[in-house]
Amino acid sequence: MKTTLLFGALLAATLAAPAQAGSVTLPSGAPPVWKSECSSCHVAYPPQLLAKQGWQNVMNGLQKHFGSDASLAPADAKTILAFLERNAAPDGDRFDAASGRITDTRWYGRKHHEIPSSAFRSADVKSAANCQACHEGADKGRFSEHALTAVGRRFED
Amino acid sequence: MKPAAIVALIAAALFGATTASAEAPQDIQAAYAAQAGAGFTASAQRGRTLFTTRHGVSADFPACTQCHGTDLAAAGKHAITSKQIEPMAVRANPQRFTDAAKTEKWFRRNCREVVGRECSAAEKADVIAFLRAGS
Structure with missing residues (x-):
């Protein structure tokens, strides 16, 4: 593999890392x-x-x-x-x-494409703005699918 | 300079810039009452009316109680985001009305939204009197 290609792949992996992990560091x-x-x-x-x-x-x-x-x-x-x-x-x-709206970004859409819109309208969530309804550590930037609330787990896959 | 005064000065220097000085709800109410003019006396009853009336200006926020609830000693819930809102009654939440700038900011935003205009100083004094009741 050429060095530039390798570099490109590494760079892409680095840039993608926060979103892939579902978490960001505040x-x-x-x-x-x-x-x-x-x-x-x-x-x-x-x-x-x-x-x-x-x-x-x-x-x-x-x-x-x-x-x-x-x-x-x-x-x-x-x-x-x-x-x-x-x-x-x-x-x-x-x-x-x-x-x-963060919910209008391609990143958000890809991360939530499997969640039915009815989930966002449910009484426990009410709005896609309500991150912490499903994501336990939302206030700390943690959106990993491995750290979901009981409500979040209900809507997973 | 006495040691106590030095300590007070240092404390003021450390905390004064970043945290709002703690004010008392009755003082914030009194300041609005003074602005309302001579002879004005705040009325918890008028405050209750303003707080519980369905103004109907905004579909999402027709009344103060839409988010703050009718049990003022209990937490409310933001009508759009569902975020918990700490209780409004001073007896249940001693942090209420202890920061004049914060109080003014929320009256400005929420009166525009719910009542459709900014509230007068008299109305603000009335609402605080209502929310201080029983404290």
Whole structure:
């Protein structure tokens, strides 16, 4: 195998690793305001699960944030956006979603293609935004299929 | 300088910048009442009405109780995400209304959403009076 090919394969494996493992490591140095603001209504979604453009769209539309007013003090919004941009997935890959919904990324779709939509509507889950209904360690970036809640196990395969 | 004063200064330097100074619910209520003007007295009864009325402005959030529930000593649940919301009653949750900036932020967001406009200082004082009842 040529060196470039080997390198390419290694690089692909490295890049794919977090998604394949179903877990990400929450970036160190997260500003406290990110945690406190972004986890008031849902788990603070790890920045790596959405591309930069997606986060920019989210942060530009907080007054109508998926149907809720999540407006922030300008200084806090600036701090949070800088953190998200620093740790976002690169644009132009499987974490793209102009809507700002992680559930619209190709990555999310591939990971959940076997889950029926009725599962997301069930009383125990109610919304695909409710990661922790199925993923025990969602607040810590752990989305492995080996760490599911009882509800999550019910919907697996 | 006395040692106690030095300790207090160091504590202020360490914690002052990152954590909000603990305020008391009655003080936050009093500040809104003062803003509402001379002669205003907060009413828990008016607060209850505002909190439990079905304003019907938003389909997802027709009333405060949609997410916060009717048993205010119990946890509520976000109408969209299902995330647990800690109890609103001060007697059940001593953290409520101990941070003026946080209080103001949530009144701003939630009044716009549920009532369809920002709440007045008088209304905020009333709601806090209602949620402090029994504490």
